[in-house]
Amino acid sequence: MSSIAKIAAAAALAVPVLVGTAGTAQASTPAGCSSVTQIGSTATFSSGGQTMASVKQYKGCNKNYAYLYVWQGYRNTHSSWDVCATVLSNSHDIEDVSCGATQNPVEVWSFGAATLSKCTQAMGWKGEGPFPDPGDPVAKTDTRC
Incomplete structure (x- = not known):
């Protein structure tokens, strides 16, 4: 097999791997906890x-x-932002x-938050804490009990 054929074969094998992972954001884990599982929906703002x-x-x-991820497209087109995330219980x-x-x-x-026995949702917003100001873009996930 020629060098060109070997390179082409290797490239063809690599394409499905790249396509399968493109665009997938993998969350890290929170400080002090190495294993978490997503519950409920994903919300965006x-x-x-x-x-x-x-x-x-x-x-x-x-x-x-609560986990908030700033999208790459937004990061590519903006030079400055602040964001916050929190767990809400009892809807507020x-x-x-x-x-x-x-x-x-x-x-x-x-x-x-030690809220596993409560109904909770995650909330994230553009802005500074300790809570969103009126007009701040906000997203909340569905409530999980």
């Missing part, structure tokens, strides 16, 4: 007509966590707000 971030709720290590009680520790965070994990 937009800012200026562009999808900015995804918000998810996770459970693990006897806690609930803020449990564990965490805002980006650095300027322009890519992801934010809430600190973890």
